[in-house]
Amino acid sequence: MDLLVSDTNILTKFTADFVKVIDKLNIKYAIVSGFVVIAHGRSRGTEDIDLIIERLSKEQFYKLHNELEKNEFECLQGNNVENLYVDYLIDNLSLRYVRKNEFLPEMELKLSKDKLDEYQLKTRTKLKLTNLNFYFSTIEMNIAFKEELLKSGKDLADAKHLRIIYENKLNKKEIENIKKMINEYRL
Amino acid sequence: MNIGYSMDENEFVVFWAKKCRDNMQSCQRESNKLVDSQIELANAFYKRIGRKKALRILNNLHKN
Numbered sequence: 287m288d289l290l291v292s293d294t295n296i297l298t299k300f301t302a303d304f305v306k307v308i309d310k311l312n313i314k315y316a317i318v319s320g321f322v323v324i325a326h327g328r329s330r331g332t333e334d335i336d337l338i339i340e341r342l343s344k345e346q347f348y349k350l351h352n353e354l355e356k357n358e359f360e361c362l363q364g365n366n367v368e369n370l371y372v373d374y375l376i377d378n379l380s381l382r383y384v385r386k387n388e389f390l391p392e393m394e395l396k397l398s399k400d401k402l403d404e405y406q407l408k409t410r411t412k413l414k415l416t417n418l419n420f421y422f423s424t425i426e427m428n429i430a431f432k433e434e435l436l437k438s439g440k441d442l443a444d445a446k447h448l449r450i451i452y453e454n455k456l457n458k459k460e461i462e463n464i465k466k467m468i469n470e471y472r473l
Numbered sequence: 474m475n476i477g478y479s480m481d482e483n484e485f486v487v488f489w490a491k492k493c494r495d496n497m498q499s500c501q502r503e504s505n506k507l508v509d510s511q512i513e514l515a516n517a518f519y520k521r522i523g524r525k526k527a528l529r530i531l532n533n534l535h536k537n
């Protein structure tokens with residue numbers, strides 16, 4: 287399951303370094319959306335990775351932000367941790383972290399904001415086919431979000447890609463349950 | 474890749490997904506190359522125009 291250096295790319299190395307910091311602080315996370323599909327070979331570009339983490343207190347966030355800075359990441363919205371926490375995270379907006387002196391890729395970090403995000407974290411999983419040692423939200427979750435909430439051409443194509451890859455392994459009832467939750471909490 | 478006729482986007486998504494299902498690692502290598510090239514080109518561009526302008530563009534892209 288470990289990565290071979292020859293098989294990694296910029297997004298993967300960036301994610302591995304970022305997640306190492308999150309793991310060190312025992313923060314629960316799940317990678318969601320575009321990177322999940324790209325990690326399954328989908329042929330499309332992306333410049334960011336979406337990451338949901340469990341809700342943190344201000345003090346826990348300060349610790350995380352400082353640890354990220356120590357590991358050569360910087361937040362594009364500034365380094366005033368009080369503002370970052372109050373103006374962004376608590377407002378359910380994402381913080382965008384990049385490697386110092388680089389612009390891309392970006393890690394879009396969000397706190398879990400409702401029962402649906404809590405469920406994403408609870409059911410997070412490692413996906414063997416990706417050959418990556420990260421926690422992702424489930425395939426069913428990603429399909430449901432893309433088909434029921436996001437719905438752009440790119441998202442529907444992402445969902446189709448996952449449906450074909452996992453054709454006989456999908457829990458279709460779970461997809462429908464998640465779609466119901468999306469309607470309850472997000473629409 | 475020449476497959477003998479022109480596909481629309483939807484056909485390509487299905488074609489590529491089936492190819493991935495059959496040989497995931499080969500598809501991952503191909504898509505990694507695509508993503509890396511895109512990021513390297515974008516980073517070179519943003520470095521050339523300078524941090525201030527780059528951040529303005531990236532912030533606007535993010536808003537949209």
